[in-house]
Amino acid sequence: MEPKYQHCNIYELIEDKQFVAWVLKGSKNQEWENFVKENPGMNDKIRRAREIILLLRDSYDVLDENSVIDMWRNVERFNYRYKIKNRSIRFRRALSLAASVLLVLSVGVIGSLYLANNKENNYQFVAKNISEKDDEAKVFLPNGKEVKINEDNSTISVNNNNKLVINNQEITDITDKETEKKGEVRMNEVVIPYGNKSEIILADGTKVWLNAGSRLAFPTKFTGEKREVFLEGEACFKVTKNEHQPFVVKASDVAIKVFGTHFNISAYPSDPNIETVLLEGSISLTNKKTLGLGKNEIMLKPNQRAVYEKEHKEVVVSDESNADIYIAWTEGWLQFSKESLKSVFTKLERFYNIEVILPENFPSSELITGKLDLKNSLEDVLVALSDVAKIEYRISNNKIYVDKKMNLMNRR
Known part of the structure; x- marks a missing residue:
């Protein structure tokens, strides 16, 4: 065992991946047991660190080492914000604080979006980030294939035979039999470089106009309780109504839930804000609060615009008498x-x-x-x-x- 552990405090142990792996999974169990026997002065620190890690684990029954460490750091940020900075407080007080925070986490007031956004909203695109040098639109398929689109303006869809159709031409079969057997949902990705745009027709008939410098991830078929897609950039959606399977667009820290409506969302990574404008129907916009502790949900009516400020994690809603100007780019x-x-x-x-x-x-x-x-x-x-x-x-x-x-x- 590395000598550094002889000088670790409780907080350093909690943030050490090897220590957390031992507590959660018994990794290198014999080495750690020998370390405890050879360093009796560390027993109290190890016991206290183990109690906090197990408390974190018991609040969420599928946490790995990284999730435990991230959750602990989130609790630490929460503590700091409320001026709890004194590292010399008694362990019972520290554990009580962590437990009270985690109790709130478990009922969804603090941290509900911490896990949800990190595991759901932050979809990892297979395609690289878009740069000014990219000059071809592309479709990345779940099976690893890459399809190039030569035209600046394109129409993309998936027909009833699971064939990818680009500008009215069948390109390839995108059926992923292995994924279907496992019941998994894997995404197709459309990447539109600067200087281009595209119209995409999803499996449910929903139309998506994807603007320049944007990426959209969507499944070949919508299964389960909701229809979920992921956006980076700007898109205009005209969603096919289905009350039993709501449509959800996730873009960075924001999730937009709809049942059948017409709206535009601009969520470029380089922009300070994420903007949503509703033209028809109704949508709910959910975003995480400061530090990711909790969430806000706001309902929008037609001809309203919501601006989510990334830095302050706040949403400002305003009326827009001429909302059509926000989708003029599609024409x-x-x-x-x-x-x-x-x-x-x-x-x-x-x-x-x-x-x-x-x-x-x-x-x-x-x-x-x-x-x-x-x-x-x-x-x-x-x-x-x-x-x-x-x-x-x-x-x-x-x-x-x-x-x-x-x-x-x-x-x-």
Whole structure:
């Protein structure tokens, strides 16, 4: 056994994977028993650390070493937030605190989304992160196959024979017999690079418009109690109604539950917010609170917009009299109302796969209103935008250098 354990305190033992593995699974049992005999001064610390680990395990009967350590760290963060910083408190007080926190965890007020989001919301895409260098849309199948899509705009679906159909052409059989035998649900992944977009028809007839720089994971067939998909980026959903099998979209820290409705969600990893706009029907938006301790659930009505602030884990809901502008991109338009120039440039970067470079003193928070036809060339769009926003620009390969007209005049 490593000498370092002779100097560990209770908290260091709880955060050590080998120690936790011994307590949970009996890993290296003989070595640890010898260590306990040879170091009687550590007996009390080991006993106390074991009690806390077992308490964590008993609250959730399927915890491994990593889950126990993560849960303990979450409790520690909770303690710190409430000014419980004194490491010299008696063990009974510490254990009582952990037990009280875990009791609340077990009834779902604290930590319900800690486990749920880490095991469910945070789907791990097989495809690599999208970069500006990617120029082909792709479909990654559960059997490991990769299908490339040459067109900038595509339509993807799965027919009744489990054949992947791209732009009305049957491509391949995506039946995964081994997975079906085991009753597992494995995902297909559609990856749309910057400069492209796609329309996807899911097995239940739900239509999904996937915007540039986005990824969607979905099963070949929907089984079980809910229809679940995972999104990174922006998509517009028109969901087929099924009261007995609700449709759930999970995007980072947010889950949206619907029965049949029309809505748009923008959840790009690089954006500070996740935005959802409801056009028809009703949806519930669930997000985790600060530190992942607990959850909020908010109901949205048609023509409402919910903005989830990732940093503060808060949701702000507002009425939108013209909600259609948020799905104008599905028809090839970028429509904006009192939107910051920086936000508009970010959307143009994704759609045209370009990089917009602004000077340090550029007033990027300035709000503008307008409508751009994305079916036009980049040059035409920039000409139109320059009239609305009073900007000058220069194109160099895929980089656009922008400045305000008045700034140029002032320099003269």
